[in-house]
Amino acid sequence: MTEHSDAILARMMTLHPKIIDLTLDRVWRLLDALGHPERALPPVIHIAGTNGKGSTQAMIRAGLESAGLRVHAYTSPHLARFHERIRLAGELIDEAYLAEILAECEDANGGTPITYFEITTCAALLAFARVPADYTLLEVGLGGRLDATNVVDRPRLTILTPISLDHQQYLGDTLGQIAAEKAGILKRGVPCIVGPQDPVALEVIEKAAARVGAPLIVHGQHWQVWEEHDRLIYQDERGLLDLPLPNLLGPHQVQNAGAAIAALRELGFDETACEAAVTRAEWPARMQRLRRGPLVDAAGECELWLDGGHNPAGGQAVAETLARMPARRTHLIVGMLNTKDIAGYLRPVAARADSLTAVSIPGEPNTLSAGQTRDAALAAGIHAETAESVLDAVRAIAQRDPGSRILICGSLYLAGQVLRENG
Numbered sequence: 001m002t003e004h005s006d007a008i009l010a011r012m013m014t015l016h017p018k019i020i021d022l023t024l025d026r027v028w029r030l031l032d033a034l035g036h037p038e039r040a041l042p043p044v045i046h047i048a049g050t051n052g053k054g055s056t057q058a059m060i061r062a063g064l065e066s067a068g069l070r071v072h073a074y075t076s077p078h079l080a081r082f083h084e085r086i087r088l089a090g091e092l093i094d095e096a097y098l099a100e101i102l103a104e105c106e107d108a109n110g111g112t113p114i115t116y117f118e119i120t121t122c123a124a125l126l127a128f129a130r131v132p133a134d135y136t137l138l139e140v141g142l143g144g145r146l147d148a149t150n151v152v153d154r155p156r157l158t159i160l161t162p163i164s165l166d167h168q169q170y171l172g173d174t175l176g177q178i179a180a181e182k183a184g185i186l187k188r189g190v191p192c193i194v195g196p197q198d199p200v201a202l203e204v205i206e207k208a209a210a211r212v213g214a215p216l217i218v219h220g221q222h223w224q225v226w227e228e229h230d231r232l233i234y235q236d237e238r239g240l241l242d243l244p245l246p247n248l249l250g251p252h253q254v255q256n257a258g259a260a261i262a263a264l265r266e267l268g269f270d271e272t273a274c275e276a277a278v279t280r281a282e283w284p285a286r287m288q289r290l291r292r293g294p295l296v297d298a299a300g301e302c303e304l305w306l307d308g309g310h311n312p313a314g315g316q317a318v319a320e321t322l323a324r325m326p327a328r329r330t331h332l333i334v335g336m337l338n339t340k341d342i343a344g345y346l347r348p349v350a351a352r353a354d355s356l357t358a359v360s361i362p363g364e365p366n367t368l369s370a371g372q373t374r375d376a377a378l379a380a381g382i383h384a385e386t387a388e389s390v391l392d393a394v395r396a397i398a399q400r401d402p403g404s405r406i407l408i409c410g411s412l413y414l415a416g417q418v419l420r421e422n423g
Contacts, residue, residue, distance in 0.1 A: 016113045019115065019117075026115070031151060033109070041125065042133045044138055052252065056256045058248070060260045065090060070132070072088055072128045074128070088131045088133070143171050145180075158186060159195070164311065165341070166313075191216075196220070219258060223236040227254050232257060243261075249287040250318075287305060287321050293423045301398070303405045305405065309409065315346060336361075350381050357384070357396070358371070361413050391421070
């Protein structure tokens, strides 16, 4: 009987003292031992950026699948269970196959140091190489240049979503340094779709592209996207598309949809695929309305929402989305990691929140305590208190202000906990 994937994954966590240690040496060593699966992938679309990677990937997948194509997709982190990271030809990897692939990678690695993300990325590439599909969507884990996904010599397409400050301890203190790391996915002769960028980041990307010889398809130069009369309007040299607004909520999803459409157009797909990209994408914990489960029951007459954004740009996206929703008293339940810029996250949402209840993230060693999050909220001018758990916080708000809106936010790890608890 095959060992359960959870047991193998737990051992993989112990193979390297650090969670993150950016270099490609260990990945190349293991891929070599596995017979170089990265050379046998269906055409690869490689996506880096600070915000919007997952949503953009989900939209591209929806567009490709609407055209009847089979699509592999790799994403991280997972929310409820590891299997979400590896989608094989449209379906989440099943337990038996995941356990088999992980065991094979563990054996090939032979106990030598390798990070959890590196060895599990190799496992995903091995699965993708063995299952037939038409495209492979690879989402960068962290940065780009030294990320474990950056092992494909010649992807079909690369994409850079908006770049902002995040993970400075690994990628550099300035926007220019971070952009240089992200631009490390550019490859000679491979077109790159560039989403809206700060001028500093765009300059770095343009220099990197000139150096490696990668043609750029840049927002504001080669394509535009905007909202007009509750429609999404996209324009490039091929013409104009008039489409429904994205089914993923929030003004920032218009930009993500633009990058997805630019990618589909570059690949030669028609308006039908572009429309499916914006109307059929599924991406949990991005301003997701929870409609059933114990937390929804506890919320009573309150609306319950969930969002996993966790950096200043994520806070801005939440604030802009709330501003466009029907007016309703809004209470935040927030848990964050101590590696994030909590003041930067809370600053934009402060004007949209009637109160904030702080929680710590269960089982997460890097969580901020509820007290630290409450203090940061008070400093941002938000009426704040703490609760022992998300469930306690939901119950208290529902009792105090029935019919209001409750938004659980601040961390993908917290969002994952909520989705697990809520079934």
